[in-house]
Amino acid sequence: MASYTSDVLHVSPDGRGTQCRAEAPCSLTTARDQARQKQGDVVVELNGGTYRLTSPFALGPQDSGRSGHAVVYRAAAGQRPVFSGASQVHGFTKVDAAKNIYRATVPKGTESRDLFVDGKRALRARSAANPGGFSATATGFTTADGSYANWTNQSQVEVVNDNAWKQMRCPLASITHNAAGGSDLTVDPGCWNNNHNNVPNPGFPFNGAGLPSLGGISWLENAYQLLGTPGQFYLDGAAGYLYYVPRPGENLAKADVELPTAQQLLDISGTPGHLAPLNDSDWRATYTGSWGYSGGRPTGDLGADVHYTSTDGDSFSYAFTGTGVQVLSELNSDEGTIDVYVDGAKTQTVNASSPERLAQQAIVSVTGLAKGPHTVKLVKTGGQYMLVDGITVIPDVVNTVHDITFSGITFAYTTWNAPTAEGYVDNQAGVLWDPTTRSPIRIPAAVQVHRGQRITFSDDTVRNLGTSGIDLADQTQDSTVYRSTVTDTSGIGVAVGEVDDYYQTQTALMTSGNSVSDNTIQYVGQEFADSVGILVGHSRNTTLSHNDIGYTPYSGVSIGWGWGWASSCDLQAKQGLPQPCAHGTTYTGGNHVVGNHVHSVMGELNDGGPIYTLGGQASQSEFTGNVLGECVNGCNAIYHDEGSSLWYTHDNVVKSIGGSLWLNLWTPTIHDDKIVDNYTDTGNYNNNGTNITFQPSTVVGDQNWPPAALAILAAAGPDTPKSTLVDDDDLRIAYRGSWSFQGGRSFGDLNGNVHYSQQDGASATITFTGTGISFITETNSDEGTIGVTLDGVAKPNVTANTAQRGVQQKVFTVTGLPAGQHTLTVSKVDGTYFLVDGFQITV
Incomplete structure (x- = not known):
């Protein structure tokens, strides 16, 4: 057997030539082309800096590892390479002093739905939530307010409607004065048909019976006349102007203003592409x-x-x-x-x-x-x-792209412009209907793998996207997203598999053997609120393990598809579905959802939960060791929805969900699941499934978890080192006593949520490694005295009682501790409320 040595090719954002050496780095595409000629292990080492892309960096089967070896694209030691789909915007001048609106010039014809200032998402100019006075008409909406008809660029304005588990968007065709002196908002006819008059409804295996439609206005978006709120922008691409209202403290002469124009950053594609009947x-x-x-x-x-x-x-x-x-x-x-x-x-x-x-x-x-x-x-x-x-x-030979790794790379700044013209025709969980063919599609991802095999993403950062994050699509197999961070996406965080290959019998054409493990996935769905942290369609042997998923507008994880498609006609009849029934098979099965921490979900939509399963499994799948909690709106913590079958659901902990259901099996097509040995702080559940092996959970009061539950709490989430800024829903905090959770707050709390108690003596304890710590809380007139114990020694009490509300206040700080492990406990002494917003650890 031949012996190969590892080749290292060096690249930089301004690389040139063909040497690809450390002292003479080449471009990314030159290194890729040279790697095609190498045998053995190949490393493409990326220097730090921004690699600005107008089209995705593309890899095909010819770029695969050879003879059992891998091609690795990795960050050079101590470097932070960034693949960016944005251009920087400079030269802002104030054009409206009253509203503090600034303007910069961009190339005419620029299209983008997204903007980021110093790494923070700006919102497209929008109205207040649920503007009053609108009623639906045959072509859109009408209002007695005549000022809307004076808006400019009316075809760029969108109506947005959150309804149940869906978000729908449509551009307007026009706004006109009506005879009564008001305004008629005419919605783009094609989008109005898809989202209102004739919502796609093929039924099983593509969607369920419910058809929420665009029947109201949650807000209006993307009009210059809506500008005025700090952190909002408006792009007039035809005129070549970008408008922005800076947030307090932002200096546009110095700020990094990134306007994404690319939809995709990395394309790893084997053949054939997407297969659909x-x-x-x-x-x-x-x-x-x-x-x-x-x-x-x-x-x-x-x-x-x-x-x-x-x-x-x-x-x-x-x-x-x-x-x-x-x-x-x-x-x-x-x-x-x-x-x-x-x-x-x-x-x-x-x-x-x-x-x-x-x-x-x-x-x-x-x-x-x-x-x-x-x-x-x-x-x-x-x-x-x-x-x-x-x-x-x-259409082509099955030729995977395989054995490629990306490690230590940041992927940032994309946009997806299709909804601007076509609207957003939602089905569920970031799966949409193509506006023309009305077939299932997904929000595109910045990082896309099509028919990959043994593709690995490790220690990467995926952030600030107008799209989804990473998509393992088109029957990708044995691939991994590991120890990475996905945050601030408009769409899904990580997607695995397809929703239209349920019928597949060929192993080579099935999604299988993939894993998403030890990742932090947060703040997905920032533009398209039906999106989830992790979406898994039809799949075999997919593992989702030890991820931290939080701050989502809808569910944290959605796994499976098909609703009651794989359930028998007898079970469908028990559900009340029409006969003869829509019944077929799926290859989905053998999946594992293990040790995840999913929290602070359901921030905007309804009828979901931390981890949501859908449709039948062909073989047993496992749901164990997960810690689920802190639902913002009412939710179902363990939600085995329509058709879910053959799940072994055991040894999970559900906490801080108020009066919501720890388990929801709402209909007879949910069948043959085994649900035992779970721990919750609520006894509420719903079990209308068929042939369910069910054991009520061990209900724990005052957060006094037994040893078995404490072991689950300790093991859940990523195994990698965690942030020094600890939110109140972090698993490092042990609450004792009677506590509640409130999310979606607009006061400026850390991540918009707090734990709170009205019980004197209720406490929160954190064990940490470092040299100091601060306790972060809210101060207000209804707060009181807080007891503090550090390493078992009582410290002087502190107070959170102030005349005016203060958020993210550090009422206790200690520094200069010996390096090592310490334990801090804060407890309620008096006052009406005691709030925990978080802790800041000094290492």
Whole structure:
């Protein structure tokens, strides 16, 4: 066997030439091209600085590791390389003294929905929440206020509506004065149809029965006339002007103002790309013989229709260009045998007979053909019927991009402009409907992997994005997101797998073996509020372990898809769903959700929870060791939603959720789950599932957790060192006594949330390693005296009682401690309230 040494190629943002040495670094693309020629391990070492990208850095199968070796893109020691999709904006001048509006020039035609100032997200100019006086019309909304009709650039204005678990957005077509002197807001007709008149509703396996629609206005967005609030901006791309109202303390002459214009930063793509079935009515399909067509079927067929024949010898042919094809049909007791021909030669006989009716089954899978034109032909040879429901073409060879690592890289500053013109047609959890085809799509990600294998992201930072973060898409396998930080995204934090490959029978075309572990994922969905921290579609053997996920507008984790699709027709009937039912199969199963800390979720929308499962599993999956809590709005802490099955849910801790449900199994299509040995501080639950092995949780009062629960609390979350700024929902804090949680506060608390108690003697204890610590709380007239104990020694009391409210106040600070481990306890002595907002550790 050949012996290889590791090659190191050095790059820098201003690199040039071809030497790629430490003293003469080259560009990123030059290093990539040279790495293609190397054998053995290859390291591309990135110097610090900003790599400004107008198109994504692209890697394909030719950039994969060779002969079992890896290609590693990593930060040079002590360096912080940043892949950026933004341009810096300079030259701001004040143009409106009354509203403190500044303006800078940008190239005409610039498009962006996002802006970041000194690393902090600015908001597009928006109205107050839930503006009054609007009512829906046939074409949009009307109001008695005539001033809206005077707004400029009316087609750039958006109406935004939060409704249940969905957020919907539509651009306006116009704003006009009406006869009554008010304003008529006409919504873009295509978006109004998709979000209001005719919301996509194909049913299982693509969506559930609920159809929240855009029926009101949560706020209006993106008009110059809305400017005036510090931290908001407006981009008039046609005129070439960016407007911004600085926050207190921001100096635009010195600030780093980043305007993202790129949608994607890194593209790692194997072949083929996304595979999705075409309907049986596709123009390339040829039906020979006595075929019938049945449309509007309620039985779960693709497109709600099929072609069918009852005559032996009748055939279906499909001409395609590619390397394979899959034909979807129905399995049922009245189906029979089918001969399969490829390019005129018989290759197999399949049998569609089954005692149970199953829709959208891949009864024929042809793979491994030479790339080029081919024809597949199915001939009915037995049974009462042969049905054709859909066709999936595999256009290219299955050639993964593999064995590539990115380590220590920051990915920042992207934008996604499609909603500006097309609106945002939401389904659930950052999965949308394409405005034209009405098929499932996702918010694009800054870092995208398509058909990858053994792709690793470790110790990376993904931040300040107008898109999602990392997407392991198109049946990516055995890949990892590890010990990284994903924060401040407009969309999903990390996505794994697809939602439209439920029918897949080919192992090479399944999402499998991926892991998302030891990451911190926070502040996702900052623009598109239905987004979640981690989304997993259909998958096998996916592991989500020891992540810290928090401060989300909707659920923390959403895993699975399909609703009741994989549940039997009997169970669907018990749920009250129409018969005959939409019922099929999925390859999803063997997934593990272990040791995660998910907290401070449901900040904006409803009907979700810290960890939410959906649809059937084909084999047992495990849900264990998770710590779930601090829901901002009402939630379901462990939410096995419609169709969830074969989950072994045990040894989890649920805390600080108020009167919400620690467990919700709301309907009979949730079945064959085992739920035992969990610990909660509430006894509220809902169990309407079928064949559930259920044990009520051990309910713990006053946060006096037993040893087994304490072990779960100690083990959950990332294993890596944690921040020295400790929020009140951090697992390092042990609360004793009667405590409540309040999130989504607008007073300026750390991360907008606090724990509070009205019980004298209630305490909060933190054990830390460092040389000092500060206790952060709110001061106010209803606060009182606080007792302090450090390393078992009582310290003088402090007070949080002040005439006026103060937020993030350090009422106790100690410094100069011996380096090492210490324990601080703060407790309520008197006053109406005692609040814990956080701690600041000095190392």
